Amino acid sequence: MSEFNTDETPVVRMVNITKHFPGVLANDQVSLTLHKGEVLALLGENGAGKSTLMNMLVGLYRPDSGEIYVKENLVEINSPQDSMALGIGMIHQEFMLVGNMSVAENIILGMKDLPFIPPMAEIKAKITELSKRYGLQVYPDKIIQDLSVGEQQRVEILKLLYRGADILILDEPTAVLTPGESRDLNEILKKMLAEGKSAIFITHKMDEVMEFSHTVQVLRRGKCVSTCPTKSIKRVQDLANMMVGRDILFSLDRGPYKPGDVMVEAKNVVVLPVGGGKPVLDHVSFSIRGGEIFGIAGVAGNGQQQLTEAITGLLRVNEGSIYLNGKDMTNKTPLQVIKSGVSHIPADRGRMGVVGDMSVGDNLSMKKYRTDELSSHSVIKRNWVRKFADHLIEVFTIKTPNQDTSVKFLSGGNIQKTILAREIDSCGGILIAVYPSRGLDVGATEAVRQNIIKQRDKGNAVLLVSEELEELLMVADRIAVMFEGRIMDIVNAADATTEELGMLMAGVDRRDI
Numbered sequence: 001m002s003e004f005n006t007d008e009t010p011v012v013r014m015v016n017i018t019k020h021f022p023g024v025l026a027n028d029q030v031s032l033t034l035h036k037g038e039v040l041a042l043l044g045e046n047g048a049g050k051s052t053l054m055n056m057l058v059g060l061y062r063p064d065s066g067e068i069y070v071k072e073n074l075v076e077i078n079s080p081q082d083s084m085a086l087g088i089g090m091i092h093q094e095f096m097l098v099g100n101m102s103v104a105e106n107i108i109l110g111m112k113d114l115p116f117i118p119p120m121a122e123i124k125a126k127i128t129e130l131s132k133r134y135g136l137q138v139y140p141d142k143i144i145q146d147l148s149v150g151e152q153q154r155v156e157i158l159k160l161l162y163r164g165a166d167i168l169i170l171d172e173p174t175a176v177l178t179p180g181e182s183r184d185l186n187e188i189l190k191k192m193l194a195e196g197k198s199a200i201f202i203t204h205k206m207d208e209v210m211e212f213s214h215t216v217q218v219l220r221r222g223k224c225v226s227t228c229p230t231k232s233i234k235r236v237q238d239l240a241n242m243m244v245g246r247d248i249l250f251s252l253d254r255g256p257y258k259p260g261d262v263m264v265e266a267k268n269v270v271v272l273p274v275g276g277g278k279p280v281l282d283h284v285s286f287s288i289r290g291g292e293i294f295g296i297a298g299v300a301g302n303g304q305q306q307l308t309e310a311i312t313g314l315l316r317v318n319e320g321s322i323y324l325n326g327k328d329m330t331n332k333t334p335l336q337v338i339k340s341g342v343s344h345i346p347a348d349r350g351r352m353g354v355v356g357d358m359s360v361g362d363n364l365s366m367k368k369y370r371t372d373e374l375s376s377h378s379v380i381k382r383n384w385v386r387k388f389a390d391h392l393i394e395v396f397t398i399k400t401p402n403q404d405t406s407v408k409f410l411s412g413g414n415i416q417k418t419i420l421a422r423e424i425d426s427c428g429g430i431l432i433a434v435y436p437s438r439g440l441d442v443g444a445t446e447a448v449r450q451n452i453i454k455q456r457d458k459g460n461a462v463l464l465v466s467e468e469l470e471e472l473l474m475v476a477d478r479i480a481v482m483f484e485g486r487i488m489d490i491v492n493a494a495d496a497t498t499e500e501l502g503m504l505m506a507g508v509d510r511r512d513i
């Protein structure tokens with residue numbers, strides 16, 4: 001990666017920034033400096049204050065105190081428009097695109113200096129020119145909802161480049177990308193740096209930090225605890241230690257593999273897409289026993305999510321059957337599936353995992369609404385909810401001012417921990433976990449994996465969908481690889497290698513390996 005010049009005037013300087021929210025000191029006298037051509041990795045545990053700091057740079061929040069200098073001019077940034085005018089743009093964890101509009105329409109949406117009827121031909125030509133220059137393949141006429149997540153992210157980047165951003169902030173940009181898409185993103189960023197642009201990226205992936213940043217800055221509980229050149233870091237463990245303030249084990253305790261009775265069985269399951277076309281699940285068959293973690297590997301978009309939705313009653317099965325705890329549960333309602341003992345950690349935590357406007361306490365206890373523990377003659381026992389929620393907040397180390405805070409005000413990682421706590425606590429024998437460690441810091445990831453293994457050691461059946469092969473090899477007992485809606489093969493995790501799984505994920509037949 002090209003070097004940058006520290007003698008040049010910094011492009012951004014944030015000085016002694018402090019920001020409070022009710023009950024939280026999110027940033028405490030934090031300073032940050034970014035130079036032209038520099039990539040700064042901003043690290044820290046979930047809730048450490050990374051997004052808050054960046055949101056102040058793009059005008060979504062105002063600091064309580066402290067100063068921001070852009071190219072050494074003291075600035076006040078009151079809105080994303082202000083930050084864009086200074087050349088600063090951010091790509092958030094949740095994309096901000098309008099699904100039923102085209103790429104070109106999204107790129108110009110909200111721009112003030114356009115004529116009443118925008119010159120679309122000219123705009124599309126400029127988009128095509130930019131996408132060629134930076135290797136960002138997208139077609140201006142495509143509709144956003146037809147694009148993959150990786151393509152949507154490219155549209156977000158193009159939106160910023162189109163508006164002239166030269167300082168890019170990326171909030172966990174690779175969390176939702178496949179390994180191939182992540183590599184493409186790195187290439188795109190390299191091209192931008194070569195043109196003198198700068199970037200700050202927030203990530204929990206340590207190898208990305210080592211490979212792709214010049215500088216590392218670590219926040220812990222709202223304070224900056226370290227800023228150093230990436231080159232000076234000898235081991236990935238040292239980075240994890242800086243973030244968490246203790247050693248991360250990177251190894252897990254697990255009991256012996258003692259599979260019990262079959263608890264989940266899929267027999268020749270076929271799901272057809274709504275508008276017709278190739279099946280999204282194509283004669284999928286497998287079984288999971290109690291005391292077993294069954295991993296599903298595959299590049300995102302090969303049917304993994306549809307499989308979990310078919311099991312949990314969220315998607316209609318066209319052919320075949322699904323048995324849970326020995327009972328035929330094909331096309332039963334989600335409530336019937338929950339009642340049969342299934343817990344579900346969904347892929348889309350914001351849309352399907354929590355109710356943002358409800359409190360942390362209510363989100364934690366919502367699966368108990370129909371139980372006698374929580375309600376008596378349809379009246380919710382509030383004292384019970386308080387005790388129950390406080391207990392889960394403590395056990396799962398959810399960072400929240402208190403249980404009455406709306407879930408939408410928690411950091412991304414702590415929203416994920418809220419879902420995990422509710423689903424693991426209520427697990428009645430079968431746990432379906434889809435990308436459970438996505439967006440979690442190293443400490444929390446370790447805890448999630450250990451928790452999943454604990455479920456298995458208790459005799460529960462676990463279906464674990466993950467895009468990280470290391471995670472599957474570390475946690476699962478058996479691994480199925482999905483490609484284009486089919487199961488390519490099922491292997492024992494103890495004998496599998498990343499190379500073999502990678503080949504199967506790319507659709508290579510076992511006989512050709």
Ligand SMILES: Nc1ncnc2c1ncn2[C@@H]1O[C@H](COP(=O)(O)OP(=O)(O)OP(=O)(O)O)[C@@H](O)[C@H]1O
Nearest residue numbers: 021026046047048049050051052409410411412413
């Ligand atoms: N709008 C808000 N209202 C109240 N509290 C907030 C708000 N935004 C953030 N916080 C709180 O500020 C703290 C820092 O959150 P922030 O999102 O900056 O963390 P983060 O380091 O980005 O975490 P993650 O890695 O989980 O995304 C958290 O305790 C969070 O609950």
